[in-house]
Amino acid sequence: MAAEHGQGEGRRVEVVLVYQSLLGIYGDRGNATVLAKRLAWRGFDALLTTVEPGDPLPDTGDVYLLGGGEDAAQISAVNALRADGGLHRAVDRGAAVLAVCAGYQIVGRSFTVGDDDRVIEGLGLLDVTTTRGPVRAVGEILTRWTDRGGEDQWLTGFENHGGYTVLGPGVQPLATVEVGVGNCGDGTEGAVAGTVIGTYPHGPLLARNPALADHVLEIGVGEPLAPLDLPEVAELRRQRLAAVRR
Numbered sequence: 277m278a279a280e281h282g283q284g285e286g287r288r289v290e291v292v293l294v295y296q297s298l299l300g301i302y303g304d305r306g307n308a309t310v311l312a313k314r315l316a317w318r319g320f321d322a323l324l325t326t327v328e329p330g331d332p333l334p335d336t337g338d339v340y341l342l343g344g345g346e347d348a349a350q351i352s353a354v355n356a357l358r359a360d361g362g363l364h365r366a367v368d369r370g371a372a373v374l375a376v377c378a379g380y381q382i383v384g385r386s387f388t389v390g391d392d393d394r395v396i397e398g399l400g401l402l403d404v405t406t407t408r409g410p411v412r413a414v415g416e417i418l419t420r421w422t423d424r425g426g427e428d429q430w431l432t433g434f435e436n437h438g439g440y441t442v443l444g445p446g447v448q449p450l451a452t453v454e455v456g457v458g459n460c461g462d463g464t465e466g467a468v469a470g471t472v473i474g475t476y477p478h479g480p481l482l483a484r485n486p487a488l489a490d491h492v493l494e495i496g497v498g499e500p501l502a503p504l505d506l507p508e509v510a511e512l513r514r515q516r517l518a519a520v521r522r
Contacts, residue, residue, distance in 0.1 A: 283319055284318050284321070285319055286319065286321050288322075288323055289321070289339070289493075290324075290338050291312055291315075292341065293308045293325065293326045294327055295342070296326055298352055299344060299382075301345055301349075303480055304343025306479075307341050307480045310482040311339060311489060314493060320497070329352065330356075332360060332362060333362030335362040335366045337366055337371055339493065341374050341379075342378075342380075342382060342383070347389040347390060349378070350381065350382060350389065354397070357382070358399060367401055367472060372472075372492050373401065374473050374482075377475075377476050377477075380402075380404075380476060381406045381441065382398055382399060383399050383400075383472060383474055384399075384402050384406055384467075384474065385397075385400055385402075388439070402469055402472055402474050403443070403446030404443050404474065408439060409461075412436075413437050413440075413457035415435065416432070416435075416519065417458065417465065417476070417520070418430060419451035419466075430454075430513075431485045432477070432484050432517060432520055433478055433481050433484060434479055435457060435476045440460035440461070441467070441476075446469055449464035449467060449468070450464075450468050450473060451464070452465070465477075473492065483512070486509050
């Protein structure tokens with residue numbers, strides 16, 4: 277598909293996919309594919325960089341993506357990211373971060389793992405704490421998110437998490453829950469502070485929610501993006517909204 281708009285004029289935008297071998301088991305890599313395509317359709321030069329543990333994490337990226345993983349992988353990832361320091365430097369520079377599920381817990385203050393609920397220190401990019409919940413949250417989730425323009429948008433996805441996340445005063449919820457569990461059954465889903473977004477749903481999330489995808493990109497590129505007319509994406513949204521409302 278040719279670029280719909282020449283807005284980007286070949287400007288390079290780097291999307292950094294973080295630790296796929298540890299945080300890539302739920303298909304969240306698709307979020308990177310979505311961002312790269314939506315950039316290319318607008319005439320940007322989308323550079324997708326995949327970084328694995330042991331590789332230095334570049335602090336020059338525009339958008340950073342973290343996905344889901346199991347307990348052991350989650351611990352390895354948070355330890356490696358803390359030692360590397362690149363993600364903190366990128367956030368200090370104003371880069372966008374979208375952290376999904378285990379990634380969401382990693383960027384918080386702490387999370388627990390195992391039957392003994394061992395507390396693991398997080399990266400502290402979001403003022404949230406996660407502990408084991410009373411029941412696992414599994415199933416379609418529907419939430420309402422207010423975009424930058426003040427418009428309400430439906431977000432759909434699939435949540436699958438045993439951790440329940442409580443928000444501190446340093447963050448705002450990303451969305452309010454209509455169907456599903458969300459953070460901890462309190463009616464909220466996700467958390468936002470500055471340029472960092474944490475959220476639970478898979479899907480991949482951004483394939484199902486193009487307005488959120490563009491919101492993440494606008495944080496990363498630092499300017500509003502021209503709209504895209506993609507009937508197939510609109511149809512996917514219609515189908516997923518209908519499915520979760522059954």
